[in-house]
Amino acid sequence: MRQFALLNNVLFRGIILSALLTIAGLTTAAAQSGDQKAQQDQGKPPAAQAPAADAREGQKRADEFEEAGKAINGPAGNPECVWLGRRVVNLMWRDDLDTAFRHLDLYDRFGCPGGHVQATFRCLVRFSATIDNKIADTLNSRIQACWINPNAQPQPAASTPAQPAAQPPAAQAPAPAK
Numbered sequence: 001m002r003q004f005a006l007l008n009n010v011l012f013r014g015i016i017l018s019a020l021l022t023i024a025g026l027t028t029a030a031a032q033s034g035d036q037k038a039q040q041d042q043g044k045p046p047a048a049q050a051p052a053a054d055a056r057e058g059q060k061r062a063d064e065f066e067e068a069g070k071a072i073n074g075p076a077g078n079p080e081c082v083w084l085g086r087r088v089v090n091l092m093w094r095d096d097l098d099t100a101f102r103h104l105d106l107y108d109r110f111g112c113p114g115g116h117v118q119a120t121f122r123c124l125v126r127f128s129a130t131i132d133n134k135i136a137d138t139l140n141s142r143i144q145a146c147w148i149n150p151n152a153q154p155q156p157a158a159s160t161p162a163q164p165a166a167q168p169p170a171a172q173a174p175a176p177a178k
Contacts, residue, residue, distance in 0.1 A: 064144055071148045074113065081112035086143050089120050093139065119150035127154050 065079040075081055084107040091100035108114060123146035124131075132138045146152060 068144075068148055072116075075111055076113050076116040076147075078110075078112070080110050081107065081116075082147065084110065085112060085117050085120065086140075086147055088117050089124060089143050089147070090139065092121055093124060093143075116147075116150065120146045123150045123152055127152075130154065 065082050068082045069077040069079065071077070076085065084103055088100050088103045088107055091097070091103060104114070104117065107117065120143070124143060127142055127146070130138075131142055
């Protein structure tokens with residue numbers, strides 16, 4: 001009889017334990033699955049807006065290459081030189097010198113002038129006070145401007161006229177004696 005009670009107790013505990021594990025597994029799986037389509041669509045722009053945004057970005061890039069080609073005579077104005085050169089300058093600015101040197105090798109292989117990269121980086125350093133690292137487009141637009149005109153100089157800060165020093169109050173003359 002005692003063996004039957006022990007066997008019954010072990011079986012009961014085993015069934016309860018396996019039931020609890022199964023329930024825990026099912027609730028975890030159900031919580032993770034959720035609505036798959038909603039999770040995939042979350043964070044993505046609507047399908048109609050994505051191609052339009054890509055087209056605008058592509059057109060902007062093409063316009064930048066065309067602008068550089070018109071402004072720069074010689075190989076530094078070629079689209080491949082513009083793209084690689086600006087990338088090299090950007091990587092140098094962000095202290096990723098290993099990657100910058102690999103891109104610089106490609107830049108040289110395309111026959112692009114290395115002096116233009118140096119002049120552009122020198123220009124970028126001159127404008128370093130105007131670059132906001134939190135806004136990515138600030139750096140990119142400054143690199144584009146320096147690529148087109150590496151001799152650009154930052155505008156000196158407008159000096160405010162010096163305020164005249166405060167005049168001490170006039171010393172009161174002693175009252176004439178009567």
